[in-house]
Amino acid sequence: MATHSSLRRTALAVAALAAIAYPLVTGSSGSFLTIVWAKALPVLGIILLLQAGQVSFGHAMFFAVGAYTIGFIGRAMAGGDLALLLPAAALASLLAGLVIGVFVVRYRYIFFGMLNLAFSMVLFSMLDKFIHITGGSDGLRIARPAVLGAAMERSDYETVLYYVSLAILALALYGGARFLDSPLGHALKAIKSNETRVEYLGISARLVLLVAYVASAVLAGVGGALVGAVQGIATPDYAYWVRSGEFVFVAILGGTGHVAGALAGAFVYEFIRSAAAAYVGDTWQMTLGIVLLAVILFAPRGIVGMAAELWGRITSASARHGAASPEAAPDAASARDARPLRIVGGGR
């Protein structure tokens, strides 16, 4: 057990160092990894909600709120400052999440998913229609802001965005893991298995879900602001249902049993997308759909779940020379056959 967690800690430290060193070694940060860090944020938000068994098909709306917030403020303040824009995006998405959340946390499952979708469709069409404010389908240009008062060259700015995104993601993953291990986080998971009992313990399931919902909205909003900053533009597509679906997709792909699923999913997803876009550009959405079905039906615990299983097999094999644990293995196998599929695996 001790070697297990220290090995894991070492792997984590190596990965963190690699991420920090990447721009220094290659001399350019590129935008690929920045996008990965940024997009992992809304995915983390989706994973939080999935702990309570709830799927949102509309979280792109908060993504758009974040991006348009920095666009509007940047336009009003001749660029503005990144140190102001990001907190403003967080605040705006927090407020949006609170207003919409107060309504949607009254509902579960189908209603929760579809009401989120409905709200995002409304926002999408408003962004598309109010051309004089939002620029319509051409989008809203996001000028390069100053950073702590200093005007930035393009490449320096990209490096700053890289590290800012990485730092925010690291903080969010750590905070997310801590949250899920807290009484509130456990109450959130309890909602999924027995909301009646949650209430009979004197806990407001709605309030617990609202906390998670607002957190997920802020994560999505900050993610949207960062992606907007990288791409220099916010378009109504930021709020479109396909993007909401993408977040859910990446969460399922990465694995919803652990916050690391957000990072693993986002990385693999962006990697495949950049590699495959040239070949399957026209059928990208279809490919996503098919892979999503395959993951749900055949690997419901996602990348992190599969990695954990593989890791478990390797460690137990080396420890016991291949002799499987006499009681656990057949149990687990039969349980897998008998039990309905679950999207949220065990662990935290």
Place this chain on the structure above:
Amino acid sequence: MSHIIILAVLDGIAYGSLVFLVAVGLTLVFGVMRILNVAHGSFYALGAYAAASLGLGLTALGLSPWLSYPLFVVAAAAVGVVVGGALERLLLQRIYRHEEALQLLVTFAVFMILDNAQRLIWGVQPYFYSEPLRLLGNVSVAGITYTAYQVVFLPLVAIAVLVALRLFLRHTLAGAVIVAVTEDREAATAIGVDARRVFLITFIIGTTLASLGGALAAPTTSILPGMGADMIVLSFAVAATAGLGQIEGTAVAALAIGLGRSFAVFFAPELEVLMPYLIMVLVLLVRPEGLFGKATARKI
């Protein structure tokens, strides 16, 4: 002023009729199978594209455009039986026992696939096929001229579907079996009802209704990618307003939302898109189980 009101009412009726066809399919599938088919809107879009393609084919072959009416029904049934049937058999049957979030995800994945498939088959350019609209001519209602297709034919089809569904579910054996499965699946299975078959048939009826809605909508609108996404949300708003699973209630909600939307078009255009959701949100705030739904408490 009164002209505008009449125009808004006529618009609302025409629109509500189409939305009813789609929403009643969604609510029927949910009522029986307890699954919300997120891909339901895709069937609406598939129906529209199939109808327009067949109609344009008629024109190209120089056949009578009157044939387009039976062809619409054929197109809708073909989409429902082939695509809907295949979806139920190959995919949905695997997930009935699984948790709700997962069922939603599966139909959402199907939605992504079908939405993309439409763009591959029919491209992104809009399709127009308004021949059936012109064939039926115009009618004059209180001094307002409107197409007979929209204010007479579509409402008649909607009413016919409502009556037929009622008769089917209340007065035929097959309908009684479906109702039995809806009310108590285990008991129905215990007395020998083949729930698998009931689910397949229900799903085919539901998706056929969605594609019929699309086929009948085809002459009244330009057919574009994205229409399926709009329709799933709208028909969900209608079904949720009525109370999921409520067939007659869906007709009332479709009419209310159709009228609400058309009045918004004339009197508060910026609210047009918002109106259906506004109605749904207001109804759900007061009655979370919808206008006609029954609240159910879990047994503890």
Place this chain on the structure above:
Amino acid sequence: MNALISVRDIAIRFGGVVAADGVSLDVFAGDHLAIIGPNGAGKTTFLNICTGYLKPQRGTVQFKGRDILGSSPRAITRLGIARAFQIPQLFLEQTVRENMLIAAASAARRFAPFARLADIPERGDVESLLALVDCADVADRKAGELPEGKRKLVDIALALALKPEVLLMDEPTSGVASSEKFAIMDTLVAALKERAVTAVFVEHDMEMVSRYANRVAVWSAGTISRQGPPAEILNDPEVVRTVIGG
């Protein structure tokens, strides 16, 4: 003596079935009140009404003189009425210990978003409660993996972790192996007395009633037909005929 819970003239029907019609019942501090009666008579419905899960069509429910009819189960739980269920209501995907810690955290209102659940100061109480209901050995297993009897006991322990003034139990030991149920009930009832918890339990097993109740109420045909000390009620020929013998 003032009643802790005072139910007056409640009536509720489901469709054509009358579950309660003019039921009045007092629960006094320190009571160990057993409610007995034929199956389907509405005893569970009574618990549902007292905890706000169901609303009767008529009548009043008061807790310490305060009207609680119309309050939610959550609000009523917060007032100090905890409930254990006939069908155990647990968080099946979480461990038994986590189940208990959530309850303890709720009772102590510990909801700091980044504090570890496993480190809350009440964790010692949780361990002793688990030992009390003989579930310490399964603390690290998921609640969903437990046999029915163990689930029942964890369900009761969850309610106790809320430190209630009143504990409502619905057939507390149905499903528990008969070889151990008296041993567990002995400790449980002793613990209830030690903590001055008033208890109401719906029960079918007359041996349980005679051993652990100080008062018995007979629920029959939608009303409380008799109430009194167990020795008197359990030997009443009418009660024997309708409830026990039937």
